[in-house]
Amino acid sequence: MIFAGKAHKVGDHIDTDAIIPARFLVTSDPFELGRKCFEGLEQGWVNRVKKGDILIGGKNFGCGSSREHAPLAILGAGIPVVIAHSFARIFYRNGFNMGLVLLEIGDYIDKIRDQDQLEVSPGTGEIRNLSTGQIINSLPVPEFMAEILAMGGLVNYVREKVS
Amino acid sequence: MAQTLAQKILQKHSLDEVGRAGQIVRCKTSMVLANDITAPLAVDSFRRMGAAKVFDREKVALVCDHFTPNKDIDSAEQVKKVREFAREMKIVHYYEGGSAGVEHALLPELGLVGPADVVVGADSHTCTYGGLGAFATGMGSTDIAAAMALGETWFKVPETIRVNMMGRLDKHTVSKDLILHIIGLIGVDGALYRALEFTGEVVDAMDVEARMTMANMAIEAGGKAGLFPADEMTVDYCRKAGFPDPGKVYPDDGATYFRQLSIDVTGMGPQIACPHLPDNVKPVDELDRVKVDQVVLGSCTNGRISDLRQAAEIIKGRKVSSNVRFIVLPATPRIYEQALEEGLLGIFIRAGAIVGPPTCGPCLGGHMGILASGERCLATTNRNFRGRMGSLESEVYLGSPLVAAATAVAGEIIHPAKV
Known part of the structure; x- marks a missing residue:
């Protein structure tokens, strides 16, 4: 599977209150949450993204609370992939569990500009920047997480164990 | 190993x-x-x-x-x-x-x-x-x-x-x-x-x-x-x-x-995390007359009985500044009861504080103390991300229960020794 979309850059230390402020945590519906995605960064931020666009975070993306509503809001906004310098650890686990593709690339994050057109292959971790012609390889997904992914995610993993 | x-x-x-x-x-x-x-x-x-x-x-x-x-x-x-x-x-x-x-x-x-x-x-x-x-x-x-x-x-x-x-x-x-x-x-x-x-x-x-x-x-x-x-x-x-x-x-x-x-903690003094990240930390004396509209004492960080005691000791016999809403939230029913029995809640109320029920409420901008644009709060909570406690144009400073009580009295963020 290859994801193609336009890059939308946000800064370092983007916290979960920026992704989805607590006042919107009165629902678990990804579509409802998606409409308020990044409302804590800028009002109406979500209007700038099209379905399939790719989010580019800086250092420590998703720091703060454990709210799973954060990856759900990003998915609900139509964003299937987040590429970041690094991720906060709770967000990283949540993203995987929700089926949001997360790629960590360290300092190579500077090679992606806002509005660049990207192609991402999560299987190989390859990111093609069509606007600059550069290819970036992301850090490998930890082995155990890859196994859970291969089983269809944590829900399926548990389903198999309890049945 | x-x-x-x-x-x-x-x-x-x-x-x-x-x-x-x-x-x-x-x-x-x-x-x-x-x-x-x-x-x-x-x-x-x-x-x-x-x-x-x-x-x-x-x-x-x-x-x-x-x-x-x-x-x-x-x-x-x-x-x-x-x-x-x-x-x-x-x-x-x-x-x-x-x-x-x-x-x-x-x-x-x-x-x-x-x-x-x-x-x-x-x-x-x-x-x-x-x-x-x-x-x-x-x-x-x-x-x-x-x-x-x-x-x-x-x-x-x-x-x-x-x-x-x-x-x-x-x-x-x-x-x-x-x-x-x-x-x-x-x-x-x-x-x-x-x-x-x-x-x-x-x-x-x-x-x-x-x-x-x-x-x-x-x-x-x-x-x-x-x-x-x-x-x-x-x-x-x-x-x-x-x-x-x-x-x-x-x-x-x-x-x-x-x-x-x-x-070495000797001589460290009270510390404040300034907007909008918890690592933007300065000694309280380096803050230059930062006026606040609200003070929150409570949360999973500092809403326990020892926190209430420390704050009460500072505020006892003093008055909350007329420009400040001082919100005190004992973190559990038992802490609430203990604070009541020890006379701490009376001290807070007589000083002009609002004593609310145990809740996370304002810490995460949920309810019971939300900030308007341009408003500023000193809280004993744990996060000061932009918009955490309300409007995106509000500010949260983090400090200790002692600083909270002193700030509620002074109307500006202040060293507890100065009230």
Whole structure:
């Protein structure tokens, strides 16, 4: 599977209150949450993204609370992939569990500009920047997480164990 | 192999041999926690997993504390969903209404968590129980649903940063100031993927509530856990709370650390985290007459009885500035009752404070103290992200209960010795 979309850059230390402020945590519906995605960064931020666009975070993306509503809001906004310098650890686990593709690339994050057109292959971790012609390889997904992914995610993993 | 506190506790509960940092281990969970915001999502995931019952109905705690007393219809619906799940699963530790308090103050008080436990919670401040010598960490709702179903979870064994604290704290400097100082030193991602381990003579002399304040904010440095050794004081505290057979836990001599920090606390003074990140920390005396509209005393960081006592001592016989709303939220019903009996609530009310019920409320911008644009708050809470407590154009400063009380009186952020 290859994801193609336009890059939308946000800064370092983007916290979960920026992704989805607590006042919107009165629902678990990804579509409802998606409409308020990044409302804590800028009002109406979500209007700038099209379905399939790719989010580019800086250092420590998703720091703060454990709210799973954060990856759900990003998915609900139509964003299937987040590429970041690094991720906060709770967000990283949540993203995987929700089926949001997360790629960590360290300092190579500077090679992606806002509005660049990207192609991402999560299987190989390859990111093609069509606007600059550069290819970036992301850090490998930890082995155990890859196994859970291969089983269809944590829900399926548990389903198999309890049945 | 000599083990850090994290390795030692994980080993006690692990199905695998716990080795070096970076290894993935599966562990049994001692307690699994969720609240009124995160439990509804966990319930959905639990159903999708096809689980029929929780692994142990005495080892799951559901605490409705964030938007409660329910602030609107949607939050009432969420609590209803959690309540129905708790009844269906016959969960023993379900807390709502008059039995509910801020989860990370409530569970230690009820003796539900203690030394050498592995605790996972769908709340990032689950790391608070590190103050009791537990390996405790926050996760998302689906990870928590898995733990509720299986009674186990997986961890990457974290590297550990050891923080050794020496010297003497002056009477206006408390554990909140220490943890703010440390976060300022290492940054909001300074402990990313890692555990913090606190030791030294300052820790040995520190009461258990003060330790929980520090462990609570390990996540604000990106930490997976903030761990204190469990010593005689911890054992006493947990035994009184009713935790069964608490034991001491210490790291091994010669354990491998990623980094070791030594901090002399003598002369440190009160510290303030300025907007909009918890690592933007300055000594209070470096702030230049920062006026505030609101002061909040409470939360899982600083809403315990010792915090209320410290604040009351400062504000006793004084008046809250006419330009300030001073909101005091005792973190649990028992703390509320104790503060009432000790006359602390009377001191706050006579000074002109608002005393509210136990709730997380304003800390996360939920309710009971939301900020308008241009407004500024000094809070004893744990996060000062932009918009955290209300408008995107508001500001939150973080400080200790003593600074909070002094600030409420002065109307500007001030050293407690100056009121």
